[in-house]
Amino acid sequence: MTTNPPRRQFTRLRRQLTGGERRQYARMASLYLVKLQQRLPPRARIGLYYDGFGELPTQPLLDWCICLGYSPYLPVVGSLGRTSNGSDDKRLRFVPVYHSKLINVPIRIHQLGMKQNHSRALLWASELDVIICPLVAVDKHGNRMGMGGGFYDTTLGKSYRSGVKKPLKIGWCYDFQVVEQLARQPWDVPLDGLITPNGIRWF
Template sequence: MEPNKNEHNSTMRTRQLRRELLDARASLSTAEREQAATQVLQRLQQLPELQQSVRVGSYVSVRAELNTVAINQWLLEHHAPAVPVLHPFREGNLLFLNVTPETQWRNNAFNIPEPELRCPDVAPLAALDVLLVPLVGFDKQGNRLGMGGGYYDRTLAAWQAGHLPRLLPIGLAYDEQCVESIPAEPWDVPLPRIITPTKLWDFRR
């Protein structure tokens, strides 16, 4: 019974931490969020990996997530962006679709805008150079806390196993989302880099 009790306690700690971090994120003012998004974009623009046109997986920010509107506009102008949609056949998984200024959008089951699913627009993960990843929190070892659905852990499992050597996942976050320690489960995938307004965290060393 003891392992189950420990597992339960760990789950409760994770849920509590997620609530605290979501509250902290939500408490930021509009001006603070706008400034943070601008600073993160500037740091992205300085990355050596983004000095030439590459294929970048991004995402559409919702609620109090770090705003990706300007980031995605810049990617449209200078790179080849793709964004996730809920996989139509594999529940709990994401599929990435290339986007252009002509892309038609709709809201998914979570009320998140996503491109209309067209087979010619599918962007295999193996074809992406960079993947921008949303998060609720992270620690100083690169452990990531998400919303709890496991979508990005499943997405990044092949990368973690070494099957996507060209892919560079990069988390985007506010400084306020950094904590001392994130409870890590065996299926959680740590990130090699995270960008916040004031710092580029590189966990590969």
């Protein structure tokens, strides 16, 4: 039986990197975005995220979107209110980005610590062509370990189980976050592709 490594193992390694190292790794990873571009329609809608926990910086993804005329979006948690049992609806929706720098996007801090922008122009995940998914670890089969909140699995689960190919689910991370194998739960949604500083791979 596969046992997943502790999340803190990877978050500690991320925090040990300097800002300069993070930016350099992100520049290296961005060189492989041309391979993703080959699978996208013109004026594609791209879901991004804020790199608020030491992740591989996502500003190069926004730069790429702007350069190619893609429409970038950021996730919003809790926009659908509460479920019948009183908990927050975990499905993400996405708001357009109107700034060229993520640091300039107006944000609120979600109760779980995630930065998010609020807007009335909300899209469902199914309306995006690609979602760049945050992750703590990923294995060589595309199985993803998130932060544990279940937001992306909940958001993408229904379309994945029904066989819908859109949106493409792409991981964006450091190479040390790639492991041989992770335990997979029935509700987990695997990635379609992964971009790291050392390359791109498809699952």
